[in-house]
Amino acid sequence: MELTVYSDADELADQAARAVAAVAAEAMTGRRISIGLAGGSTPALTYQRLAHDRSGWEGVEWWLSDERWVAPDHPDSNGRMVEEILGTSARLHRPRYSEFLTAADSAAHYEASLRHLHAAAPPDLVLLGMGSDGHTASLFPNTHALDVTGRHYVSNWVEALGVWRLTATFDLIAAARQVLVLVAGDSKAEPLARALEDPECDYPIRTVFERSANLRLLIDRAAAVSLSDR
């Protein structure tokens, strides 16, 4: 894992956008590039920077590392947020939503489309945030999806929020060539220190840290204050 501390959330967003753009630019070699994007305000700031230069994105397939189980135009939808910021330049694969579909059916359908997308090669990049409860994507503490194996995308009932979510599994995230985790703000300082330094910590983000072969953790100074001086 490579940890970089930036002065503030703006510098973090600038550098994270550069990292995503560098992967997207590989599409200009003719290779199909697959990038999974998370929801949340920290990732959203990065997408705003990323939107400044969308050249060469024709060969990039974008998808969502997680989604809320809401209508596509709902204010809480991650897909709506990404499309509003990145526009139609980003060919964004979104889960299907309908009142005649269950979250599980939608996750299974989306999983099939992602398995097709990744038939020849794993995801090139998965971008993630971290909640102050240690969740990442929609892998929340004490939820069913944490124990799922053999799947790449599942529905997940989050009791703490009283909502259904759709989420990439640990297996799909671990398969990615690169994982980028963005953490900013003082509310994340304690949970981040626990996730990085407490061997007993059972936060989902710690599982991603442990299972990802090529992970870059980009944080700001506010999120770094509780880290021991290593």
Ligand code: 6PG
């Ligand atoms: C979601 C996200 C979630 C998010 C973190 C960080 O759908 O909410 O995918 O995992 O990335 O909660 O969000 P903030 O950066 O807003 O704290």
